[in-house]
Amino acid sequence: MALSDDIALLSRVPLFAGLADDKLRLMAFGAERRRLVEGQTLFREGTSADCGFVVAEGSFQLTSTLRDGSVRDEGTAGAGTLLSELAMISAVERKYTALALEDSEVIRINRPLFRRMLEEYPDVAVLVDARIRENLAAMITRMKGLAGRFA
Numbered sequence: 001m002a003l004s005d006d007i008a009l010l011s012r013v014p015l016f017a018g019l020a021d022d023k024l025r026l027m028a029f030g031a032e033r034r035r036l037v038e039g040q041t042l043f044r045e046g047t048s049a050d051c052g053f054v055v056a057e058g059s060f061q062l063t064s065t066l067r068d069g070s071v072r073d074e075g076t077a078g079a080g081t082l083l084s085e086l087a088m089i090s091a092v093e094r095k096y097t098a099l100a101l102e103d104s105e106v107i108r109i110n111r112p113l114f115r116r117m118l119e120e121y122p123d124v125a126v127l128v129d130a131r132i133r134e135n136l137a138a139m140i141t142r143m144k145g146l147a148g149r150f151a
Contacts, residue, residue, distance in 0.1 A: 003028055006056075006107060012080045013054055015131050023121055030113040035105050042083075042098040042106065049087035049094050051110040055079050058104025064096040076101065085132065088114035 006028035010016050016024065033056070036042060042053060045064055055077050062074035062083075074096045077083055086092050088111055118125040 006031070006033075009054065009056055009080065009107070013082050015082055015085055015128060018127065019124060023117065023124055027109060027113065027117055028107070030109075030116075032108040032110075033105060034108055036100040036103070038100055038102050038104075040100045042100065043094050045094050045097045047094050049084050049092050051108050052085050052088040052114070053083045053098075053106040053108055055081045055083070056105045056107050059101045060098040060104065061101050062096045062098055085135075087111065089118075089132075 003025065007021055007024045010024045010028055011019070011021075016027075034053075036058070042060060043049070057079060059076050059078045060083070061076055063071050064074050066072055077098065083098060083106075084092075084094060087094075088109055118128065
């Protein structure tokens with residue numbers, strides 16, 4: 001894909017929506033593309049995460065392991081989905097396994113590249129901070145709703 005295609009894709013990712021093209025261009029230029037074949041694992045639950053992935057083409061099955069050893073389906077991620085967004089900011093472990101359901105392609109955004117964006121463009125840091133806070137607040141609300149059903 002051309003750099004312009006990567007910029008267009010990144011602009012559709014909710015975390016990056018509204019960023020100027022020059023900022024998206026820097027991210028797209030510094031990112032890496034990776035192809036996976038059907039059945040190939042992008043990453044495994046519990047492994048150290050040093051980057052996020054934007055699904056460019058194809059789709060991934062997301063699963064996690066419950067305490068009893070059973071596997072829980074966490075859903076499917078398709079084009080435009082950002083996987084492991086917090087890994088672009090901080091050292092974390094992968095919370096699920098991502099398996100390619102078909103031949104797929106991702107854009108890998110490593111932590112140093114993303115941190116550079118945040119350092120060089122304070123407006124990006126403010127926007128990303130607000131969006132991550134919103135995402136975390138929504139997740140906490142969903143978890144409280146689940147906890148209420150089991151109380």
